Amino acid sequence: MGIERALAAVDADRIAERVEALAEIGRDPAGGITRLGLTDEEQAARELVVSWLKPLGYESSQDDAGNLHCRVGDAPRVLVGSHLDTVPRGGAYDGALGVIAAVEVAEALHQAEIELPLHLVAWTGEEGVRFGTGLFGSAAACGLLPQGSWERRDPAGRSVLEAAAELLGRPVRPDGAALDRGQLRAYLELHIEQSSELERRGSPVGVVETIVGLYHGRVRIDGRADHAGATAMRDRRDALAAAAECVLAVEEVSRAADGGAIATVGEIEVQPGAQNVVPGVATFSLDVRSVSPERRAGALAGILDRVERICDRRGLAWQLEGLGDAAPVPMSDSVAGALAAACERLGIEAPRLPSMAGHDAQNLAAFGVPTGMLFVRSTHGSHNPDEHADAGDAALGAQALLLACVELGGSAASAVG
Amino acid sequence: MGIERALAAVDADRIAERVEALAEIGRDPAGGITRLGLTDEEQAARELVVSWLKPLGYESSQDDAGNLHCRVGDAPRVLVGSHLDTVPRGGAYDGALGVIAAVEVAEALHQAEIELPLHLVAWTGEEGVRFGTGLFGSAAACGLLPQGSWERRDPAGRSVLEAAAELLGRPVRPDGAALDRGQLRAYLELHIEQSSELERRGSPVGVVETIVGLYHGRVRIDGRADHAGATAMRDRRDALAAAAECVLAVEEVSRAADGGAIATVGEIEVQPGAQNVVPGVATFSLDVRSVSPERRAGALAGILDRVERICDRRGLAWQLEGLGDAAPVPMSDSVAGALAAACERLGIEAPRLPSMAGHDAQNLAAFGVPTGMLFVRSTHGSHNPDEHADAGDAALGAQALLLACVELGGSAASAVG
Numbered sequence: 001m002g003i004e005r006a007l008a009a010v011d012a013d014r015i016a017e018r019v020e021a022l023a024e025i026g027r028d029p030a031g032g033i034t035r036l037g038l039t040d041e042e043q044a045a046r047e048l049v050v051s052w053l054k055p056l057g058y059e060s061s062q063d064d065a066g067n068l069h070c071r072v073g074d075a076p077r078v079l080v081g082s083h084l085d086t087v088p089r090g091g092a093y094d095g096a097l098g099v100i101a102a103v104e105v106a107e108a109l110h111q112a113e114i115e116l117p118l119h120l121v122a123w124t125g126e127e128g129v130r131f132g133t134g135l136f137g138s139a140a141a142c143g144l145l146p147q148g149s150w151e152r153r154d155p156a157g158r159s160v161l162e163a164a165a166e167l168l169g170r171p172v173r174p175d176g177a178a179l180d181r182g183q184l185r186a187y188l189e190l191h192i193e194q195s196s197e198l199e200r201r202g203s204p205v206g207v208v209e210t211i212v213g214l215y216h217g218r219v220r221i222d223g224r225a226d227h228a229g230a231t232a233m234r235d236r237r238d239a240l241a242a243a244a245e246c247v248l249a250v251e252e253v254s255r256a257a258d259g260g261a262i263a264t265v266g267e268i269e270v271q272p273g274a275q276n277v278v279p280g281v282a283t284f285s286l287d288v289r290s291v292s293p294e295r296r297a298g299a300l301a302g303i304l305d306r307v308e309r310i311c312d313r314r315g316l317a318w319q320l321e322g323l324g325d326a327a328p329v330p331m332s333d334s335v336a337g338a339l340a341a342a343c344e345r346l347g348i349e350a351p352r353l354p355s356m357a358g359h360d361a362q363n364l365a366a367f368g369v370p371t372g373m374l375f376v377r378s379t380h381g382s383h384n385p386d387e388h389a390d391a392g393d394a395a396l397g398a399q400a401l402l403l404a405c406v407e408l409g410g411s412a413a414s415a416v417g
Numbered sequence: 418m419g420i421e422r423a424l425a426a427v428d429a430d431r432i433a434e435r436v437e438a439l440a441e442i443g444r445d446p447a448g449g450i451t452r453l454g455l456t457d458e459e460q461a462a463r464e465l466v467v468s469w470l471k472p473l474g475y476e477s478s479q480d481d482a483g484n485l486h487c488r489v490g491d492a493p494r495v496l497v498g499s500h501l502d503t504v505p506r507g508g509a510y511d512g513a514l515g516v517i518a519a520v521e522v523a524e525a526l527h528q529a530e531i532e533l534p535l536h537l538v539a540w541t542g543e544e545g546v547r548f549g550t551g552l553f554g555s556a557a558a559c560g561l562l563p564q565g566s567w568e569r570r571d572p573a574g575r576s577v578l579e580a581a582a583e584l585l586g587r588p589v590r591p592d593g594a595a596l597d598r599g600q601l602r603a604y605l606e607l608h609i610e611q612s613s614e615l616e617r618r619g620s621p622v623g624v625v626e627t628i629v630g631l632y633h634g635r636v637r638i639d640g641r642a643d644h645a646g647a648t649a650m651r652d653r654r655d656a657l658a659a660a661a662e663c664v665l666a667v668e669e670v671s672r673a674a675d676g677g678a679i680a681t682v683g684e685i686e687v688q689p690g691a692q693n694v695v696p697g698v699a700t701f702s703l704d705v706r707s708v709s710p711e712r713r714a715g716a717l718a719g720i721l722d723r724v725e726r727i728c729d730r731r732g733l734a735w736q737l738e739g740l741g742d743a744a745p746v747p748m749s750d751s752v753a754g755a756l757a758a759a760c761e762r763l764g765i766e767a768p769r770l771p772s773m774a775g776h777d778a779q780n781l782a783a784f785g786v787p788t789g790m791l792f793v794r795s796t797h798g799s800h801n802p803d804e805h806a807d808a809g810d811a812a813l814g815a816q817a818l819l820l821a822c823v824e825l826g827g828s829a830a831s832a833v834g
Contacts, residue, residue, distance in 0.1 A: 088689040089642065089697075129691055194647030212646055216692055225506070226798035228681035229629055229706045229773040230611030233672045235798065240682055241668045247661035255650045264645035265657055266692045268685055272505045274546060275633055275683045275702035275740075276775075277800045285692035289646045323692075356646040358693075381643035381652065383694045 006112035006402055007346075010104055012395035018100045019391070022048060022084070023092035032089035032385030037125020037136060038066060038163045045084040045096075046122055052103050053120065056110045064176025065140035066124035066167055072106070073117025075183035078409045079369065080105065080401065081121035082189050083137070083360060087129055091387030093192045093378060095126055097394055101190040101376075104398040105405055116409045119184065123360045130154045130163075134324070138360035140177040142367035146324070150174045179367070186335050186408040187364040187371040190397050192378035192389045194357050199377055204393040205400060206353040207339045208331050208373035211362040213296050215288040216324035218267075219246065219307060222317040225272055225280030236278050240270050242314050243282035249306035250286065253299055261290035261299035262356060286320075291328045291354040329362040335372030335408065342403035348396060350374075357382075370408075374400055423529035423819055424763075427521055429812035435517045436808070439465060439501070440509035449506035449802030454542020454553060455483060455580045462501040462513075463539055469520050470537065473527045481593025482557035483541035483581055489523070490534030492600035495826045496786065497522065497818065498538035499606050500554070500777060504546055508804030510609045510795060512543055514811055518607040518793075521815040522822055533826045536601065540777045547571045547580075551741075555777035557594035559784035563741075567591045596784070603752050603825040604781040604788040607814050609795035609806045611774050616794055621810040622817060623770040624756045625748050625790035628779045630713050632705040633741035635684075636663065636724060639734040642689055642697030653695050657687050659731050660699035666723035667703065670716055678707035678716035679773060703737075708745045708771040746779040752789030752825065759820035765813060767791075774799075787825075791817055 025044045026035030035041040046068045050060045058070040068084075071077060082098025102120045109116055124137030131152045139145045150160045164172045193199075198206050223239035247265045254263040264287040270279035286303065290296035304320065311318045336352070343350035353375060365371035376397040380386035442461045443452030452458040463485045467477045475487040485501075488494060499515025519537045526533055541554030548569045556562040567577045581589045610616075615623050640656030664682045671680040681704040687696035703720065707713035721737065728735045753769070760767035770792060782788040793814040797803035 087642075087691055087694055090689075094644075127691070127693075134693065194644045195649065196652060214646070224798070224803075225504075225801040227511075227611045227774055227800045228683055228704045229631070229679060229775070231798045232612060232676060233668070233679065235613055238668070238681075240664055240685060244661035244664035247657055248665075251650070251655070251658045259649060262646060262650065264655075264693070264695055266645055266687070266694045266696060267690050268657060268687055270683070270685055272800075273684050274504055274544075274800075275704050276544075276551070276681070277504055277683045278681055279683060280801060287645045287692050357644055358646065381641075381648045383644045383689075383691075384642040384697060386641075 002112045002114045003406060006108045006114055007399050009108035009111040010395050010398045010402065012391040015100055015104055015394050015398065016391035018052070018103070019092050019096060022096045022100065026086065028089050030089055033086050033092060034088045034090070035084065035086045036130045037085040037127060038130055038160065038167060042085045042124065043167055049099060049103060049122055053106060056106050058106065058120065062168060063141065064164060064172035065137045066164055067137040067141055067177060068122040070120040073115060075117065076185045077117040077119040077183065078405045079119045079121055079184045079187040080405060081123065082191055083123040083126035085125050085127050087127045087383045089385060090383050091385050093387050093389050094194065094382040097192055097376065097389055098190045101394060101398040101401055105402045108402055116406060118405065126360055131160050135358060135360050135363055138363040141179040142363045143178060144363050144366060181368055184369050187361060187369045188335065188401060188404055189359060189361045190374045190376060190401050191359060192382060192387065193375040194378065194382040197353055198375060199379060201351055203349055203351055204377050205343060205348060205397045206351045206375040207336050207343065208355045208375060209336065209352045210291045210331065211329040211355045211359055212289045212291050212357065213293055213328035214324065214326045214358050215286070215296060215300055217286045218283060218321045218323060219286060220281065220283045220319050221311060223280050226278040228276045228278055231278055237314070237316060238278050239282035239316065240279035242310055242316050243268060243284055245310045246307050247284065249310065250303050253302045253306065257295065257299050260292065261288060261295045263288045263299055263303060289356055293327060326358065326362065329365045331365065331372050332370035335370045338404040338407040339372050339374050339400060341407065342400040345403060346396060346399055419529045419531045420823060423525045423531055424816050426525035426528040427812050427815045427819065429808040432517055432521055432811050432815065433808035435520070436509050436513060439513045439517070443503065445506050447506055450503050450509060451505045452501065452503045453547045454502040454544060455547055455577065455584060459502045459541065460584055466516060466520060466539055470523060473523050475523065475537065479585060480558065481581060481589035482554045483584055484554040484558055484594060485539040487537040490532060492534065493602045494534040494536040494600065495822045496536045496538055496601045496604040497822060498540065499608055500540040500543035502542050502544050504544050504800045506802060507800050508802050510804050510806050511611065511799040514609055514793065514806055515607045518811060518815040518818055522819045525819055533823060535822065543777055548577050552775060552777050552780055555780040558596040559780045560595060561780050561783060598785055601786050604778060604786045605752065605818060605821055606776060606778045607791045607793060607818050608776060609799060609804065610792040611795060611799040614770055615792060616796060618768055620766055620768055621794050622760060622765055622814045623768045623792040624753050624760065625772045625792060626753065626769045627708045627748065628746040628772045628776055629706045629708050629774065630710055630745035631741065631743045631775050632703070632713060632717055634703045635700060635738045635740060636703060637698065637700045637736050638728060640697050643695040645693045645695055648695055654731070654733060655695050656699035656733065657696035659727055659733050660685060660701055662727045663724050664701065666727065667720050670719045670723065674712065674716050677709065678705060678712045680705045680716055680720060706773055710744060743775065746782050748782065748789050749787035752787045755821040755824040756789050756791050756817060758824065759817040762820060763813060763816055
């Protein structure tokens with residue numbers, strides 16, 4: 001039967017080769033891969049994907065957010081994909097593996113001569129590094145971009161609108177990335193897990209139940225810049241010392257939440273920032289996540305209470321700037337069910353898991369497209385050069401993705417051969 | 418008598434006006450004054466000083482480090498001055514007041530028609546912000562620049578040699594700033610205190626005994642960059658959390674030293690530096706000072722021991738890069754004595770103090786010129802827009818400086834009128 005031929009056509013070696021080929025694009029002399037959203041490197045990655053899909057009969061285009069769409073068959077189609085950008089000095093799997101697995105599904109269906117109306121997608125700028133807007137491409141496609149996102153500027157002063165127009169070689173419009181929901185049956189995204197839950201359980205893949213809710217903010221502490229030698233300790237208003245206490249308070253609150261919520265300080269900056277000047281201003285980022293809105297709110301409140309007490313004791317002023325606040329997003333029961341059934345058919349015990357990372361899938365779910373995610377076991381976390389998934393696990397994941405696509409593509413799938 | 422006329426000619430209002438006039442050069446829209454060494458702003462400040470001294474018969478020139486020299490009378494002369502550059506968003510007094518006080522001495526001597534062979538100097542780039550070499554101009558003049566200083570580059574890629582040549586409009590040579598020690602009787606520098614010792618004691622001026630010894634270094638902590646949501650607390654190798662502990666350890670060691678040594682973290686940077694990535698690398702500066710070499714070594718050892726224990730407990734690697742190590746510099750007994758005698762004659766109780774900041778004077782002392790410093794009481798520290806010295810205190814300081822110049826100028830001084 002066609003499906004068995006298609007499953008047999010999923011090729012772990014080809015997946016591994018393509019991971020390596022993509023990893024060459026944006027290789028950073030400082031280590032890892034730097035392939036930021038809305039840059040030439042990300043565009044080169046899209047072109048490589050197009051070169052894989054063209055021989056399979058896919059028609060490719062890019063919308064005004066730079067998202068790559070490759071379609072075959074008639075609408076409504078099953079949408080499947082992930083993103084191609086990385087964080088600075090990131091790894092070869094986060095995002096890329098989901099796109100490669102989708103291509104592998106297309107490849108295997110093609111080899112098995114199964115016609116299935118598929119829509120492969122590579123979202124632009126999921127990591128949000130260059131312009132500070134995470135999940136950029138999928139948010140643009142789903143009409144979920146925060147106000148002002150297109151006008152945001154990178155450190156060089158270029159706006160998103162300008163960068164997108166330059167990339168595409170044409171003028172772009174903020175509404176020029178809008179997806180037509182009616183043309184989509186479902187959205188499926190395969191991604192490395194990034195946590196160690198699957199590794200701990202010895203499972204190659206897992207089915208996501210809920211995508212974490214996420215708060216992003218920035219705390220600014222105002223002290224007083226003073227001469228580092230001449231200012232006695234008792235006279236100092238050291239903004240960095242206060243920020244250091246806050247960083248440790250964030251760590252403590254996060255540890256105490258014991259997995260129910262997790263908080264991180266990933267950025268810190270001081271002004272004026274000279275070795276012989278006591279820092280007058282310190283600014284640091286806050287990232288607080290939980291699948292439970294209550295636990296997330298509790299962790300954030302706990303952190304801000306500590307910040308207040310630290311600054312109060314040191315006689316410093318502080319303020320919080322909110323940058324993002326996304327509620328947890330449950331995955332579709334029917335799509336998660338299709339993925340679970342696919343894993344069962346493959347003889348894999350696939351646990352149900354939360355995703356502690358945000359994903360483009362949450363925008364598709366919020367947009368009203370039945371959405372599901374499949375996690376592939378990975379080691380060494382993610383967002384670093386050591387992140388890794390075995391090609392064998394990835395191939396199992398691609399097989400499950402293929403089965404779910406066929407299931408969700410419904411009667412549209414037909415074996416020609 | 419001429420000296421009394423000269424003392425009476427020292428004018429607090431003129432000093433205040435000149436402080437304000439200099440403060441207009443490099444005024445920063447973000448607050449304070451940004452007049453970095455080897456920039457057009459610093460050059461404009463020199464030109465203003467030349468315009469004050471020209472009517473008094475001084476001949477002005479700039480050496481190849483950009484240092485401004487304004488001379489009257491025959492060598493050997495008494496050298497007196499300070500610097501005109503600031504830190505980013507600095508204040509109106511650090512450096513500038515010493516140059517203005519020297520000009521006031523010249524002005525008052527001129528009004529009293531006392532001929533004294535004086536050499537007024539404004540050293541280039543004392544703060545060392547643009548190129549990272551503090552006390553640049555005086556070190557160049559005294560042959561004490563660290564190797565490679567002329568080749569150092571600013572963030573825009575321009576070298577010190579290039580910047581100096583551009584500023585002066587002529588080719589420059591690394592030895593083109595060399596002072597002739599034989600032409601100098603002594604070096605005197607008036608400076609705001611920057612600490613609050615004089616304020617606490619109710620003294621308008623103080624005589625410096627020793628300039629602090631100074632260690633500059635940079636600690637780098639290597640953890641692992643990981644996804645901020647997906648990496649459980651127990652799996653993290655958070656370089657920033659470790660650095661935060663280190664910043665607080667520096668503060669604690671410095672507090673425990675109770676003024677015997679003082680330590681500061683003024684710079685911190687994390688990599689990759691994204692809100693959703695656990696920091697993989699954190700780098701911070703170390704500034705450790707004491708007038709006692711033993712106490713400075715003790716404080717540094719105490720800090721590094723804490724860094725070692727913190728990183729060890731967290732399973733992180735760390736390394737220290739030494740950037741500078743200057744021994745304490747005692748001031749000349751004879752010059753300090755002349756300053757103390759001058760204060761006594763003026764009826765001021767002038768305490769003897771250490772300088773916890775580095776000063777150009779330490780280079781002149783190391784060069785073998787009998788050197789002394791006079792501190793003027795100041796508030797709000799220094800290196801910030803609020804630093805302040807009262808014009809009345811500054812005028813007392815200028816009077817003491819004048820008396821010491823006459824004393825050290827010896828028989829060369831003669832009242833014409």
